[in-house]
Amino acid sequence: MIKITDITLCTLDNEAYQDDKVIELYLLLCKTGINFIEINVPLFERLKEKVDKSMTVLRVQDPTEVKYYPGFKKYICRHSGLFTQSDTISEIQINDVREINMMSKFSEYSNIRIVGLDDLMQHDYLSAFNKIKKLKSEMIELCPQNSCYCATALAIEWILNGGNNIAVSFAGSGGFAALEEVIMALRITKRHKPNLDLSVLVQIKSLYEQITGKRIYKNKAVIGSGIFEVESGIHVDGIYKNGSNYEPFEPSIVGMNRKIVIGKHSGSTAIEIKLNEYNIAFPQDKITELLEIVQLESIRLKRSISDQEFVAIAENFNKLKHCSEYTA
Amino acid sequence: MKEKKYLIDTTLRDGEQSPGFAFNIDEKVMLAQLMDKAGIYQIEAGVPAMGKYEKTAICEIIDKRINAKISTWNRMKKEDIEHSFDCRPDIIHISAPISYVHIYSKLKKNKIWLQKNLQECVSYALDKGYTVTVGLEDASRADITFIISIANLLKDLGVASIRFADTVGVLTPSRTYQTIRDIISNTGISVGIHAHNDLGMAVANSLEAAKAGASFIDTTLFGIGERAGNCDISQFIWAADKLFDIKPSYSCINDLIESAREILFKDN
Numbered sequence: 001m002i003k004i005t006d007i008t009l010c011t012l013d014n015e016a017y018q019d020d021k022v023i024e025l026y027l028l029l030c031k032t033g034i035n036f037i038e039i040n041v042p043l044f045e046r047l048k049e050k051v052d053k054s055m056t057v058l059r060v061q062d063p064t065e066v067k068y069y070p071g072f073k074k075y076i077c078r079h080s081g082l083f084t085q086s087d088t089i090s091e092i093q094i095n096d097v098r099e100i101n102m103m104s105k106f107s108e109y110s111n112i113r114i115v116g117l118d119d120l121m122q123h124d125y126l127s128a129f130n131k132i133k134k135l136k137s138e139m140i141e142l143c144p145q146n147s148c149y150c151a152t153a154l155a156i157e158w159i160l161n162g163g164n165n166i167a168v169s170f171a172g173s174g175g176f177a178a179l180e181e182v183i184m185a186l187r188i189t190k191r192h193k194p195n196l197d198l199s200v201l202v203q204i205k206s207l208y209e210q211i212t213g214k215r216i217y218k219n220k221a222v223i224g225s226g227i228f229e230v231e232s233g234i235h236v237d238g239i240y241k242n243g244s245n246y247e248p249f250e251p252s253i254v255g256m257n258r259k260i261v262i263g264k265h266s267g268s269t270a271i272e273i274k275l276n277e278y279n280i281a282f283p284q285d286k287i288t289e290l291l292e293i294v295q296l297e298s299i300r301l302k303r304s305i306s307d308q309e310f311v312a313i314a315e316n317f318n319k320l321k322h323c324s325e326y327t328a
Numbered sequence: 329m330k331e332k333k334y335l336i337d338t339t340l341r342d343g344e345q346s347p348g349f350a351f352n353i354d355e356k357v358m359l360a361q362l363m364d365k366a367g368i369y370q371i372e373a374g375v376p377a378m379g380k381y382e383k384t385a386i387c388e389i390i391d392k393r394i395n396a397k398i399s400t401w402n403r404m405k406k407e408d409i410e411h412s413f414d415c416r417p418d419i420i421h422i423s424a425p426i427s428y429v430h431i432y433s434k435l436k437k438n439k440i441w442l443q444k445n446l447q448e449c450v451s452y453a454l455d456k457g458y459t460v461t462v463g464l465e466d467a468s469r470a471d472i473t474f475i476i477s478i479a480n481l482l483k484d485l486g487v488a489s490i491r492f493a494d495t496v497g498v499l500t501p502s503r504t505y506q507t508i509r510d511i512i513s514n515t516g517i518s519v520g521i522h523a524h525n526d527l528g529m530a531v532a533n534s535l536e537a538a539k540a541g542a543s544f545i546d547t548t549l550f551g552i553g554e555r556a557g558n559c560d561i562s563q564f565i566w567a568a569d570k571l572f573d574i575k576p577s578y579s580c581i582n583d584l585i586e587s588a589r590e591i592l593f594k595d596n
Binding site for chain 1: 344345346347348349350351352355378379381403429430433434495496497498500501502525526527528529531532533535536551552553554555556557560563566567568570571
């Protein structure tokens with residue numbers, strides 16, 4: 001049974017907790033198909049009755065703090081050697097793959113989260129997973145870190161190879177596997193669909209950007225605003241026939257729309273589509289000429305052509321053609 | 329002794345296809361020179377069939393190159409390949425649809441058509457004395473048995489290497505490893521990996537392909553490319569530097585990245 005814990009809120013700083021939007025972010029993250037959401041004590045003080053304790057994991061400084069905050073699904077604290085109750089997850093940092101050989105000592109803990117393993121993809125990760133799975137703990141959660149750009153891949157491989165629990169963060173906040181990438185990869189590779197509608201990701205992205213002041217790149221996997229923009233002739237043609245030719249999933253699943261962009265790499269299909277989109281009557285035998293004009297304009301501007309610019313170019317072309325017919 | 333792996337940078341082809349990028353001739357040439365200087369093995373310079381402007385840029389890249397091999401990208405069409413002949417590149421790369429989704433649904437053709445056309449196009453370029461590589465488009469959604477049979481055919485024809493393209497970016501590392509292994513062990517042909525980052529796994533998939541025996545890794549500067557982009561060159565080198573002998577090494581890539589940043593993002 002796959003269980004995903006979202007740790008985004010614990011990667012934010014105290015300043016973010018002062019923002020009212022953090023409450024909304026908590027509620028929206030709960031709608032992504034995750035099983036648990038992790039918060040810390042300062043954030044709990046802020047959210048109070050808004051917290052759904054049945055799906056929330058509370059991060060505490062040490063296991064003795066647990067008794068002051070009853071009712072949470074689970075608790076988590078950094079492993080310190082102190083005794084922990086069965087509802088508390090011991091978090092262990094492993095930065096060197098060789099440390100996995102010495103992990104048997106943690107078998108006495110019923111819940112373990114392993115954080116780190118950044119460079120595991122450079123090693124025999126399947127053998128490492130098998131060693132980890134030999135631990136006698138009831139629950140072993142993997143929380144890969146991303147300094148080698150493989151955290152999402154490790155989280156997915158852990159699940160594909162019999163692991164059940166992973167911890168992730170939205171957009172990889174704090175340097176972890178990205179929530180949106182993991183849920184989409186599980187959807188595609190394992191048909192794991194706890195939440196059919198992921199359009200909530202658009203709102204989460206907007207809130208995350210406002211709260212943190214960080215901008216999500218246009219081409220960020222799954223949530224980037226530009227990932228369904230398509231310009232190249234071959235791709236436009238293929239997508240126009242059927243989106244699945246060149247898209248891994250439908251844009252609507254993540255609350256986005258496909259957008260055909262005109263530019264240096266456009267083909268005549270894209271030109272026809274845009275002309276139809278704006279109801280511009282245009283002679284079929286002049287499409288290639290118009291395509292050449294927009295390609296050169298795109299090179300001159302060093303970017304794609306906006307729809308308004310395209311319409312102006314097409315209408316201008318029509319006007320000139322019309323005039324030349326009169327003057328011919 | 330670390331195993332050698334070779335980078336094929338496709339910033340000037342697949343990278344530039346991403347909306348928002350449109351290089352002029354000077355920029356393309358400058359980027360190619362920076363990559364050449366950094367020690368990148370092969371530069372995919374563009375698509376000659378796009379027209380005169382693109383061909384001029386490619387020819388200038390070829391004129392000014394020092395060490396890098398320069399390749400051109402072509403659809404499986406003789407007209408495209410003729411445009412490439414005009415540029416006289418080191419390598420002519422022909423892209424062929426390999427998944428049934430692309431062959432039957434997108435193109436409304438069949439496997440016989442693909443085999444016949446591919447043979448004709450490859451032979452056409454080989455007969456002119458060119459080194460030919462073939463890209464298997466949408467290979468990650470294709471029938472592995474069919475891939476192996478086409479790869480064997482291409483090897484017999486004299487194709488230098490095939491490129492396994494995860495066109496829609498849906499591979500996982502373990503599937504990548506297994507598939508690349510299967511192709512190499514059943515054909516013995518040289519293989520390259522072309523990964524897309526739609527699920528955030530382009531670096532990991534490229535790394536696993538290299539571990540499975542792929543010799544060539546496609547990358548782009550800053551990971552630019554269709555949708556969520558391609559395998560980011562500096563991220564890949566960071567992840568793979570300890571395992572493989574790759575040029576440029578991570579310690580040498582900074583100059584390239586900083587100079588390229590000014591060209592790619594100067595208006596942002």
